[in-house]
Amino acid sequence: MKHNFGAGPCILPQEVFKEASQAVIDFNNSGLSILEISHRSKAFEAVIEEAESLVRDLLAVPNGYSILFLQGGASQQFAMVPMNLLPQTGKAAYLDSGTWASKALKEAQKFGTVQVVASSKEANYTYIPKEYDVPTDASYFHYTSNNTIYGTELFETPKSSIPLVCDMSSDILSRKINVADFGLIYAGAQKNMGPAGVTLVIVKDDLLGKTGRDIPAIFDYRKHIEAGSLYNTPAVFAIYVSLLNLRWLKAKGGIEEIERENIIKARTLYDEIDRNPLFKGAAQAEDRSRMNVTFVMNNPELEKTFLALTEERGMIGLKGHRSVGGFRASIYNALTITSINALVDLMQEFAEKNA
Numbered sequence: 001m002k003h004n005f006g007a008g009p010c011i012l013p014q015e016v017f018k019e020a021s022q023a024v025i026d027f028n029n030s031g032l033s034i035l036e037i038s039h040r041s042k043a044f045e046a047v048i049e050e051a052e053s054l055v056r057d058l059l060a061v062p063n064g065y066s067i068l069f070l071q072g073g074a075s076q077q078f079a080m081v082p083m084n085l086l087p088q089t090g091k092a093a094y095l096d097s098g099t100w101a102s103k104a105l106k107e108a109q110k111f112g113t114v115q116v117v118a119s120s121k122e123a124n125y126t127y128i129p130k131e132y133d134v135p136t137d138a139s140y141f142h143y144t145s146n147n148t149i150y151g152t153e154l155f156e157t158p159k160s161s162i163p164l165v166c167d168m169s170s171d172i173l174s175r176k177i178n179v180a181d182f183g184l185i186y187a188g189a190q191k192n193m194g195p196a197g198v199t200l201v202i203v204k205d206d207l208l209g210k211t212g213r214d215i216p217a218i219f220d221y222r223k224h225i226e227a228g229s230l231y232n233t234p235a236v237f238a239i240y241v242s243l244l245n246l247r248w249l250k251a252k253g254g255i256e257e258i259e260r261e262n263i264i265k266a267r268t269l270y271d272e273i274d275r276n277p278l279f280k281g282a283a284q285a286e287d288r289s290r291m292n293v294t295f296v297m298n299n300p301e302l303e304k305t306f307l308a309l310t311e312e313r314g315m316i317g318l319k320g321h322r323s324v325g326g327f328r329a330s331i332y333n334a335l336t337i338t339s340i341n342a343l344v345d346l347m348q349e350f351a352e353k354n355a
């Protein structure tokens with residue numbers, strides 16, 4: 001068994017892997033593999049309905065919002081959001097808090113005017129910009145709630161009189177949110193919800209159909225809503241594995257319980273980073289992410305040795321992203337405190353040896 005600290009595709013609970021592998025052989029004693037059943041079958045209808053109702057339940061999604069399971073990843077949403085929400089002559093506001101935010105706003109620029117309200121790029125995105133005004137004449141305000149690469153997270157929903165659009169790819173289902181504060185939420189499943197191949201979209205219905213743009217059907221949220229996420233063949237297996245993970249989360253006690261655990265996990269690791277003389281955090285303390293913990297060594301020459309040691313101990317995926325360096329521990333929902341403790345123990349051992 002490995003300790004999987006990878007940033008994505010991410011760790012999922014072992015029981016989810018077991019159930020998913022069983023379904024590949026024989027789905028619900030149907031004599032068919034989940035990989036060969038029709039997406040229009042009763043059996044799959046039940047899967048997608050349950051997945052939708054679990055998302056609705058776990059996140060307390062209010063009426064007036066549709067839940068979609070699409071493909072193309074969060075990157076496709078970078079384009080679909082402006083296509084569907086930004087009129088040709090209109091304007092959208094974006095917060096530039098990291099690589100993904102910056103990619104999102106570049107796509108929006110292809111569909112209309114983009115006003116970047118603030119950016120922390122000059123500081124290599126080590127913090128979340130806070131002092132800015134959201135223009136009232138823009139169609140929506142887009143931000144990224146968790147910056148997977150830099151390890152910063154925005155816990156307080158920004159104040160905005162225009163609809164909020166949020167990329168929650170890497171912190172969806174990790175903590176409580178108030179969906180009613182948002183016009184649209186999207187998340188590539190592979191960071192915290194399921195395997196790669198499916199993207200969750202939660203959209204307020206009355207925002208749609210106002211751009212005057214002739215949107216290709218496959219990129220039109222309304223088409224997917226009308227078809228109940230079955231406009232074309234959806235990612236059947238990825239949706240099924242997401243369902244298993246959603247069931248796991250619900251059985252565990254839902255968002256409240258996972259948030260409680262995530263707080264403890266993050267605190268345990270940050271406490272060690274702050275206490276240990278060899279390490280220091282990469283992001284500004286007040287904006288530290290609970291999902292992606294970025295840290296470096298005071299003596300960068302030791303980083304290679306430490307990384308090799310983590311691998312020897314079965315810890316996977318700790319090498320930092322090239323734009324930050326050092327280390328990144330992605331500690332998504334399914335990663336247990338046991339894995340955190342294994343890393344903390346190794347950091348302490350390493351500090352003793354290199355004192």
Ligand SMILES: *Cc1c(COP(=O)(O)O)cnc(C)c1O
Pocket residue numbers: 008072073074075076100144146147148167168169170188189191
């Ligand atoms: C990984 C990631 C993306 C890109 O997701 P894809 O599904 O690979 O397109 C976008 N935004 C955030 C915050 C991410 O972590």
